[in-house]
Amino acid sequence: MASPTLTDPLVFFVNGKKVVEYLPDPEWTLLYYLRYKLNLCGTKEGCSEGGCGACTVMVSKRNMLTGNVSNLAVNACLTPVCSVHKSAVVTVEGIGSLREGLHPVQERIAKSHGSQCGFCTPGFVMSMYSLLRSNPEPDSRELETAFQGRRERELMAETRKRFGNVGGSKSICLSLHSKT
Numbered sequence: 519m520a521s522p523t524l525t526d527p528l529v530f531f532v533n534g535k536k537v538v539e540y541l542p543d544p545e546w547t548l549l550y551y552l553r554y555k556l557n558l559c560g561t562k563e564g565c566s567e568g569g570c571g572a573c574t575v576m577v578s579k580r581n582m583l584t585g586n587v588s589n590l591a592v593n594a595c596l597t598p599v600c601s602v603h604k605s606a607v608v609t610v611e612g613i614g615s616l617r618e619g620l621h622p623v624q625e626r627i628a629k630s631h632g633s634q635c636g637f638c639t640p641g642f643v644m645s646m647y648s649l650l651r652s653n654p655e656p657d658s659r660e661l662e663t664a665f666q667g668r669r670e671r672e673l674m675a676e677t678r679k680r681f682g683n684v685g686g687s688k689s690i691c692l693s694l695h696s697k698t
């Protein structure tokens with residue numbers, strides 16, 4: 519197989535649609551690309567340093583040697599967009615919506631009141647979705663592992679420290695992230 523050259527475009531799929539980017543900036547993160555190039559704002563920007571999980575998306579890659587496909591939950595804020603070349607990315611918009619019907623993971627969280635302000639909920643949904651794609655019947659230890667690194671409460675505490683507790687937690691999130 520030929521190695522990619524500097525003039526080859528970046529090619530990947532997002533929610534089943536092909537994306538071709540000529541001359542991508544190597545400093546763009548996947549999060550930046552999803553939110554500001556593709557306008558998929560369901561993937562949230564929280565800490566931007568891999569700590570909160572608000573930016574979680576699923577990246578699927580085929581292992582060229584075994585042919586197996588791996589479905590991994592990744593922090594889009596830490597993932598260079600160039601690293602998803604020839605991969606498939608699924609965001610929260612790609613698994614379900616109110617208009618087209620919620621995915622069971624989204625539905626269960628909504629019906630169980632499983633979120634606080636809701637800002638980080640898409641990340642929770644995508645962590646669970648990615649886990650279930652590779653392991654449909656996880657045990658409690660595997661569940662715990664899948665949700666490691668999610669620090670919404672710490673994020674909220676830090677946010678409150680920086681912006682004060684005005685207008686409820688939703689307003690705090692919105693004041694941190696003008697484009698939600």
Ligand code: FES
Pocket residue numbers: 562563564565566567568569570571572573574593594595596
């Ligand atoms: S925004 Fe990516 S982990 Fe917090």
